[in-house]
Amino acid sequence: MSDVSPQPPAGSPPPLDDEGQLDVTLVLTAYASLQRQGERVQKVVADHFGMGTTDLRCLTFIATDHDTTPKRAAEFLELSPGATTSLVDRLETGGYITRQPHPSDRRSVLLELAPAGREAIDQIHDFYRRAFRDAVDPNHLDFLAAAMRAIGDSLTRAAAGDDVVGAPEA
Numbered sequence: 283m284s285d286v287s288p289q290p291p292a293g294s295p296p297p298l299d300d301e302g303q304l305d306v307t308l309v310l311t312a313y314a315s316l317q318r319q320g321e322r323v324q325k326v327v328a329d330h331f332g333m334g335t336t337d338l339r340c341l342t343f344i345a346t347d348h349d350t351t352p353k354r355a356a357e358f359l360e361l362s363p364g365a366t367t368s369l370v371d372r373l374e375t376g377g378y379i380t381r382q383p384h385p386s387d388r389r390s391v392l393l394e395l396a397p398a399g400r401e402a403i404d405q406i407h408d409f410y411r412r413a414f415r416d417a418v419d420p421n422h423l424d425f426l427a428a429a430m431r432a433i434g435d436s437l438t439r440a441a442a443g444d445d446v447v448g449a450p451e452a
Contacts, residue, residue: 324339336359340359340370340373350394376398
C-alpha cells in the first residue's frame with residue numbers, strides 16, 4: 283500500500299490566496315481530476331458488464347435504494363419515463379434486475395437486483411475497496427470518509443441555496 287494521503291506537518295499554516303482566503307486550488311484541481319478519472323473508470327466498468335454508464339448508475343442506485351420504483355430511478359437518473367422503461371427493460375433482459383409487484387400500489391413495480399445484478403454490484407464494490415485500500419493509509423480512512431461526507435453535504439447545500447455557480451463569493 284502506498285500512502286498518497288499525507289498530512290501537513292503539525293502547526294503548518296493553511297495556504298491563503300491573494301485575497302487572504304483559504305486557497306483550495308490544489309483541492310479543486312485534485313477533485314476535478316478525480317471526477318474525470320471516476321467517469322473513465324465508470325465507462326470501463328460498464329463496458330465490462332456490457333452496459334452503458336446510465337445502466338450502471340441505475341443498477342448501483344437499485345442496490346443502495348430501498349423500494350426503488352421506475353419513477354424513483356427516473357428521478358435519480360433525470361430520465362424521461364420512456365427512456366427509463368427502455369433502461370429497465372435492458373437491465374431485466376440482461377438478467378441484472380427483476381420487476382416485482384409493489385406491495386401497496388397495484389399500478390407500480392419495485393426494481394430489485396437479480397442474482398447477476400448482485401454479483402455485478404459485489405464485483406464493483408470489491409474493485410473500489412481494492413483501490414481505496416491501495417491508495418489510502420488505514421489511519422486516514424475515518425478522516426477521509428468524514429471529509430467526503432462533509433464535502434458532499436456542503437455541495438448539496440450550496441446547490442440548493444443561493445450559493446450557485448456564478449454567484450459572487452461572500
